[in-house]
Amino acid sequence: MITIRNLRKSYGSNHVLHGIDLDVKAGEFVVMLGLSGAGKSTLLRCMNGLNRADSGTLQVGGIDLMQKHSRRELARHVAMVFQHHNLVPRLSVRKNVLTGRLGQVGTFASMMQMFRHSDIVLADQCLERVGLINKADQRTQALSGGQMQRVGIARALAQQPNVILADEPVASLDPKTARSVLQYLRDATREMGIAVVCNLHQVDYAKEFGDRVVGLAQGRMVFNDVPAALNAAALDAIYHTTDVQSSSMPAMDGVQPRPYPHEHVPAYCAGKWMPATANAAHAVAATERAL
Numbered sequence: 001m002i003t004i005r006n007l008r009k010s011y012g013s014n015h016v017l018h019g020i021d022l023d024v025k026a027g028e029f030v031v032m033l034g035l036s037g038a039g040k041s042t043l044l045r046c047m048n049g050l051n052r053a054d055s056g057t058l059q060v061g062g063i064d065l066m067q068k069h070s071r072r073e074l075a076r077h078v079a080m081v082f083q084h085h086n087l088v089p090r091l092s093v094r095k096n097v098l099t100g101r102l103g104q105v106g107t108f109a110s111m112m113q114m115f116r117h118s119d120i121v122l123a124d125q126c127l128e129r130v131g132l133i134n135k136a137d138q139r140t141q142a143l144s145g146g147q148m149q150r151v152g153i154a155r156a157l158a159q160q161p162n163v164i165l166a167d168e169p170v171a172s173l174d175p176k177t178a179r180s181v182l183q184y185l186r187d188a189t190r191e192m193g194i195a196v197v198c199n200l201h202q203v204d205y206a207k208e209f210g211d212r213v214v215g216l217a218q219g220r221m222v223f224n225d226v227p228a229a230l231n232a233a234a235l236d237a238i239y240h241t242t243d244v245q246s247s248s249m250p251a252m253d254g255v256q257p258r259p260y261p262h263e264h265v266p267a268y269c270a271g272k273w274m275p276a277t278a279n280a281a282h283a284v285a286a287t288e289r290a291l
């Protein structure tokens with residue numbers, strides 16, 4: 001459902017993504033962890049077409065995002081769940097879910113918010129899935145934060161996407177509500193065979209809900225494995241890259257390697273540690289000596 005190879009993205013001179021590789025299968029729930037600024041949102045925004053990647057391969061839900069594509073086509077395959085749910089408070093819960101169908105109806109019907117009976121049935125099924133069918137006719141503004149987030153999930157499901165991208169969907173919820181929202185998201189997507197990439201800041205939730213966890217540090221993927229492999233060393237690679245770098249770089253030829261952050265993030269991938277490019281410091285030192 002998602003195939004990413006050697007994906008790179010910069011904002012001006014700020015190189016944010018340094019060659020990301022990632023595959024996500026149908027029905028798989030992948031949690032993405034990383035410090036603030038690691039590049040998680042940038043990667044999600046590349047995946048949903050809001051950002052244009054500079055180079056690499058990027059196929060999401062059957063769409064090649066490195067080629068020209070229409071927003072409508074993308075909306076048919078890729079749905080977003082946002083931290084602040086982006087619902088219209090004065091609309092009923094059902095109407096908010098129906099907005100997930102706007103990309104799939106004709107332009108006129110979309111402008112007039114005219115929905116087919118089948119769309120209304122689908123919206124109600126999605127509300128059933130997140131346990132909110134009894135709120136369908138209520139104004140959305142009367143719901144709690146956790147309920148609103150579940151409406152956001154129902155709206156994403158109503159798009160009948162192949163892929164859901166969730167950017168910190170539980171950041172503003174208490175732990176109990178957050179767990180219940182993640183449970184709804186994971187169960188629905190598993191049952192419907194939707195590939196999910198979900199940015200989170202909570203390692204506990206990643207372990208509890210992820211089929212797989214990927215860790216980004218300074219725009220590089222430093223972990224990609226099952227949650228059970230998320231041990232102290234892996235967490236160090238994701239969250240304390242400077243410490244890991246300096247302790248993992250031996251001196252060579254009497255030259256103490258300088259910290260070159262991007263080049264020295266060791267990577268833990270599919271059960272084994274990759275030394276990353278520790279030799280790069282030596283290469284730089286040797287070049288400096290030669291000049």
Ligand SMILES: Nc1ncnc2c1ncn2[C@@H]1O[C@H](COP(=O)(O)OP(=O)(O)OP(=O)(O)O)[C@@H](O)[C@H]1O
Pocket residue numbers: 011014016034035036037038039040041042043
């Ligand atoms: N629109 C933008 N224009 C310029 N720089 C940006 C833009 N968006 C993000 N950045 C920069 O890209 C880097 C990665 O930011 P990004 O938001 O992807 O990180 P993140 O891992 O999602 O962080 P957080 O967990 O805080 O959301 C940061 O240095 C940020 O300043």
